[in-house]
Amino acid sequence: MNDLRCFTLSTQEHVAHLVLDRPEAMNTMHPAFWRELDQVLDHLHRAGDVRALVVSSTGKHFSAGMALETFGGAITLDDRSPEGRAAIFDLLTDMQATFTRIESLRVPVIAAIHGGCIGGAVDMVAAACIRYATRDAFFCIQEINIGMVADVGTLQRLPKLMPLGLLKELAYTGRRLPAERALACGLVTELFGSHEELVAGALACAREIAAKPPVAIWGTKQAVHYARDHGVEDSLRQMGWLQGAIWSNRHVGEAVAAMQQRRAGDFPALAPLKRFSEL
Incomplete structure (x- = not known):
């Protein structure tokens, strides 16, 4: 730009x-x-x-x-x-x-x-x-x-x-x-x-x-903002839906391996977005 x-x-x-x-x-x-x-x-x-x-x-x-x-x-x-x-x-x-x-x-x-x-x-x-x-x-x-x-x-x-x-x-x-x-x-x-x-x-x-998995950072930001504006019970329910939506065994395994091997993790980027009118 x-x-x-x-x-x-x-x-x-x-x-x-x-x-x-x-x-x-x-x-x-x-x-x-x-x-x-x-x-x-x-x-x-x-x-x-x-x-x-x-x-x-x-x-x-x-x-x-x-x-x-x-x-x-x-x-x-x-x-x-x-x-x-x-x-x-x-x-x-x-x-x-x-x-x-x-x-x-x-x-x-x-x-x-x-x-x-x-x-x-x-x-x-x-x-x-x-x-x-x-x-x-x-x-x-x-x-x-x-x-x-x-x-x-x-x-x-x-x-x-x-x-x-x-x-x-x-x-x-x-x-x-x-x-x-x-x-x-x-x-x-x-x-x-x-x-x-x-x-x-x-x-x-x-x-x-x-250096963290981008989708896990995305999910963390979503959860924190939701919890800020809602009660604990609603926020815990939202957390269950959120974690179920973005859970990745690969990401967890790669993060643990990277820590053990003292190297940077290899994680995919967030998907690029397009407006519906551009599809």
Whole structure:
């Protein structure tokens, strides 16, 4: 994919690395950002050869969130009529779907966060599986500071990731959450001293994931997300169906043999996907 303006995308050892690459604009999110992110995630989801995705950034901040000049320019929110307000719902649904693609991607996603992770960027990393950060990183639910409610996933996903009281404090005040406190509350799982160490650590984790059977990683992600949103009894029942659907004696045997022989396992990739309309 060589036509990206807001990102760079590379793949090595079955690991994709997506980099926000507009440091001069603090990697803010304007319409091209959403279009390109949709395009990249759709490509990775359907291809089947990638086994993990790392999302990192460039410049001083991971991302300063939504580009405010977008509103009133490329995007107009009409609050003068019920029809206009209904259109706001549909617009937000479309934007929410882009970050939900991160959550529902067939492979794990690791967000590598440095500097500021502000506003819409918090929505974005909340949809990732794992969050690593530099020690100078911070998170800010910026929306309340500009007179609005965070609306693209922060308030829906963070209650599953951190203490509710702390989330409310941040959402009501717009205060910054420093990396050390983010680590302490579980939002972030590891801190690094520099951007270089951060990216290296995220890629190392992604390669470790990529060494496992892809369909077992897929099944694990399905089970964890289902259990997050359902009760134990329902989740155990779903686990039985899931395990029965993807169980492979070959994969288990190969994984055990690879451990015993201290070598990399040999596992098939996920099947590539096509839309029904393309068949």
